[in-house]
Amino acid sequence: MPELPEVQTVVNSLKSKIIELKFYKVELIWKRVIYNLDNEVFVNHILNKTILDVYRIGKFIVFKLDKGMMLCHLRMTGRLFINNGLPNNLKHISAYFHLNNDKFLIFEDIRKFGGFMYLNNIDIIKKKYGVDPTSKQFTLSWLRKNIKSRSRQMKHLLLDQSFISGLGNIYTDEIMWSIRVHPQTISNTLNNETISKLLKETKNILLESIKHHGTTIRDFKFDQMKTGRYKNKLKVYGREKLPCKRCKNTIIKTKVAGRGTYLCPACQSF
DNA sequence: TACTGTGTTAATAC
């Protein structure tokens, strides 16, 4: 499931191949693939626009155009890649964009939850989404203040995109394990030392995962079917019934914030 | 056949 490192990996894989190009033709196969506008209006906005930059905000891939911007969200199974031609089987292709170098930007999405937006400016997104954990704003003083002023289960809080933008189910479990905090711990009970660890480990885990091109459990692919290697580095996610890599106790799978949650009941005490 | 997982939003409840 694409979270911050996976989205960054897709951005990195697209960037060198798409900058300076234009959308020559757009085909929206899945009719609900545009989140915020009528399909026709969306197409008219991006057609013949030059792509000036590609970057990430939270879990959004942003295509900066010479007027406005196009955002893509992969949700759970979205794959976005450049291809020389169209695939033979269009069954899971939600949309494709014919580029003016005769290649295609293809959006494949088995579950069809992913999609696109066109925006004139980024203010709406900036207002709605929280601090990016790889940005300069993600500091100890910010984290302390905002964790202690809330009374929420830690996993719930970390998953809240309006608080920190970019984390999902895999990395929240990894972060909680690495700082030895039970995911149901209430945020305002964390001490300063633990919050420091949270800051450091969040950055470490995300940057390390980006280095390994993210985590592929099942669906995540980038750049024509390449997979991320961070799965081999996961300490707790997906390790139900296996020994904890720290204390050898058995990892359990439970439900927190409505999500499947992996944890070590011995070193993440509650 | 029925259930699960997964990101996000909307609706609802406390």
Add this chain to the structure above:
DNA sequence: AGTATTAACACAGT
């Protein structure tokens, strides 16, 4: 106001 819970979306996999 702040927080938690559930359903909905759509589909493959079990």
